């Protein structure tokens with residue numbers, strides 16, 4: 001296909017965007033308005049105009065989106081598109097870190113993932129606990145030897161686990177602080193206000209975490225971005241090198257970028273043509289720090305920026321868009337959006353209410369079956385969920401009814417415990433200083449506990465290489481001989497990742513089977529074939545490990561065959577870009593949209609509105625919304641800033657927007673009184689603590705969380 005054919009496929013607004021001469025452009029693209037098509041056309045247009053493909057960098061949020069864009073450009077331009085780069089923010093930054101290691105003074109680092117971080121925080125908490133216990137004992141000792149003894153009932157000193165957030169929460173807090181570029185104190189205030197009294201302890205743990213990362217040459221996800229962002233902002237040599245290879249930067253899903261990502265994009269302004277595409281109404285990652293302002297203030301932040309809008313929707317019928325538009329219209333935020341359906345009219349959405357989740361699941365299954373019996377394939381149907389957990393009832397109903405389905409949005413394949421066990425064995429062979437991988441690997445074996453593993457690892461850290469560690473293992477540990485032999489073999493074999501997986505699997509299988517005996521080992525074992533398929537795509541073991549630590553692929557992404565006829569069960573956060581003929585939004589009940597936990601914050605409620613909007617706009621022909629336990633519902637109220645906070649988005653949907661007469665009925669079983677269910681935790685007001693707002697890191701040296 002020629003570029004002219006491709007451009008002819010676009011509507012005038014899309015064409016204007018794809019062929020713009022503006023130095024910087026923001027394309028505000030409504031749901032289903034052809035965002036991907038426009039980015040593909042933009043890249044193809046630039047290449048056709050003579051821009052070398054390798055001067056164009058496309059940045060997306062998922063590896064899947066990146067490879068889809070490249071494949072589509074290649075299908076239009078063939079070899080002319082060779083060298084076009086599309087990657088996630090993290091992979092883009094990692095390639096810069098790898099290319100200019102001297103600039104960052106980062107020879108030989110290891111990327112650690114969330115699980116590794118959680119493990120580190122666990123260990124650090126334990127260390128702090130130990131220290132406090134020792135201090136308390138020393139104090140008690142002092143008192144008992146003192147001259148005056150007062151017989152007072154002393155209050156028990158709270159333990160660290162009582163006063164500190166859980167390791168997972170600490171990881172999220174740490175990451176939030178870095179991604180939003182706010183101080184730890186502010187992040188704590190926003191994310192975990194109940195833990196503010198433990199600020200000093202939290203700070204100590206975080207400092208310990210950073211010291212340990214440095215010592216062990218670990219980089220976490222946020223380091224990867226922050227190193228590159230800070231150095232690009234301060235090292236002109238680096239900026240020149242990077243921008244001479246990146247004359248055009250195309251950014252997808254701009255609404256999901258956060259302040260750290262903005263910091264990364266900033267130095268490109270003026271040196272690179274920026275072409276950013278996004279939809280503010282689909283911004284649903286605020287909880288991870290995504291910042292609306294990256295879109296709303298684009299024009300002020302980027303000189304001479306041209307802002308274009310795409311609002312002709314190709315996906316859905318007008319009735320589906322009418323309901324989606326209504327939902328946005330009710331917001332006090334101005335999304336300046338009114339989607340119009342290119343396809344014209346169709347059928348109105350329906351809203352069904354049920355007494356409980358079992359009836360709701362039964363309805364969905366029977367509705368699916370009816371449609372299938374009438375000739376609709378399973379893959380025309382998508383069931384949208386709030387969270388993986390909230391889908392359990394529907395999932396078991398699908399299983400019981402023998403309906404084939406794929407689940408997207410659950411645990412990622414490379415995050416599953418048994419897979420990480422195997423990867424830990426491979427990781428130590430890539431880098432023998434990888435303490436976390438050693439601990440995971442060693443504690444897999446019978447007879448090796450945390451303490452024993454810790455001792456061995458401390459010794460490994462003083463040794464010159466992997467072979468020396470293997471010798472120590474052989475002499476001093478309970479790791480069985482075959483596993484030690486396997487490690488030796490793996491040490492020599494770094495360029496055949498799929499073979500390495502076989503060797504590691506053979507060495508570990510008996511022990512893993514034992515460890516996962518009661519946890520569905522047979523289905524877990526099948527995952528290793530999938531891992532091999534992934535590994536085959538990589539030239540070295542190190543490459544494979546790094547790629548999938550950065551962006552763990554989901555189980556279904558690997559196992560799904562294109563010709564499988566399956567219903568899609570998906571979390572809304574995974575459903576961006578997805579579309580199906582028939583979509584079910586499950587459990588759109590009171591307390592779910594907006595979620596009850598969000599109901600005392602205007603910003604969070606608005607994000608919830610956008611979650612529901614993303615879900616609605618996935619449907620092409622039919623939108624079926626189901627809910628439970630509808631008895632009474634609270635109406636809107638007003639927050640401190642006189643903004644309306646809605647307590648239930650669907651409390652008064654105009655009946656003419658729906659096909660059925662929903663009639664608010666109460667349902668027999670499980671009656672609930674909504675008023676009793678509102679927790680309304682007293683979150684403190686959000687504001688900046690200027691005392692803590694250090695902003696003196698212009699030298700690019702320090703890529704750490706601010707205290």
Ligand SMILES: Nc1ncnc2c1ncn2[C@@H]1O[C@H](COP(=O)(O)OP(=O)(O)OP(=O)(O)O)[C@@H](O)[C@H]1O
Nearest residue numbers: 009010011031032033034035036037314315576577
């Ligand atoms: N100009 C066009 N002519 C015909 N179909 C189009 C055109 N532009 C987009 N489409 C179709 O509209 C649908 C939505 O496009 P696309 O997936 O690119 O939208 P999107 O803006 O990325 O959507 P969302 O942000 O909601 O995921 C696709 O099926 C696409 O082929």
